[in-house]
Amino acid sequence: MTTLDSRAPFVLDTHEIARRPGTQRELTLSEKAPAGMGVDMLGVPEGSDIDLELRLESVMEGILVTGTASVHTTGECVRCLREIDDEMTVDLQELYVYEGDEDDDSPRLEGDLLNLEPVLRDAVVLALPHNPLCVPDCPGLCPECGVRLADDPEHTHGEAVDPRWSALSQMYEGNDRPAGGSDATGPGPGPDEEK
Numbered sequence: 001m002t003t004l005d006s007r008a009p010f011v012l013d014t015h016e017i018a019r020r021p022g023t024q025r026e027l028t029l030s031e032k033a034p035a036g037m038g039v040d041m042l043g044v045p046e047g048s049d050i051d052l053e054l055r056l057e058s059v060m061e062g063i064l065v066t067g068t069a070s071v072h073t074t075g076e077c078v079r080c081l082r083e084i085d086d087e088m089t090v091d092l093q094e095l096y097v098y099e100g101d102e103d104d105d106s107p108r109l110e111g112d113l114l115n116l117e118p119v120l121r122d123a124v125v126l127a128l129p130h131n132p133l134c135v136p137d138c139p140g141l142c143p144e145c146g147v148r149l150a151d152d153p154e155h156t157h158g159e160a161v162d163p164r165w166s167a168l169s170q171m172y173e174g175n176d177r178p179a180g181g182s183d184a185t186g187p188g189p190g191p192d193e194e195k
């Protein structure tokens with residue numbers, strides 16, 4: 001088992017209330033986010049501020065921690081790849097049991113110390129949307145030319161196509177066209193045609 005350091009971020013010292021059921025302590029603190037808190041498209045940037053409002057309650061089995069954590073989130077919209085820079089507040093609730101208790105489902109206190117980080121990490125990851133969007137109804141990208149439709153809602157493709165894309169699409173059409181009568185019967189036109 002690792003030994004907690006009382007000076008480490010997210011390690012809380014409960015000695016004032018430990019083993020004194022009915023007592024409680026409230027604390028407000030700000031810590032820097034650890035690395036790797038998030039999912040592929042969205043996460044809490046390392047080193048950004050995490051503001052915690054916590055209540056520690058001494059109960060028979062251990063210390064009940066409840067409260068909220070406010071975090072910054074950054075990532076990319078899954079539809080239009082626009083940068084997302086947002087904030088969210090997650091609820092925390094966890095019972096830390098005293099060492100030696102039978103309950104294996106709960107995290108343990110180490111002496112009077114508890115480590116909030118795994119609980120915080122789980123709460124944040126659970127609360128993050130798996131398909132983050134820049135705005136709830138992000139229309140995504142134009143399938144024809146790739147512009148962000150949110151930037152240009154009137155956007156249509158009529159006669160006037162961007163000349164660069166027009167040239168490109170002609171190139172593709174040229175490639176798709178069979179090279180001169182390959183669909184005719186008779187001798188195969190090339191080695192690739194038959195298996």
Ligand SMILES: [Zn+2]
Nearest residue numbers: 077080134138
């Ligand atoms: Zn978007």
Ligand SMILES: [Zn+2]
Nearest residue numbers: 142144145146
């Ligand atoms: Zn377009």
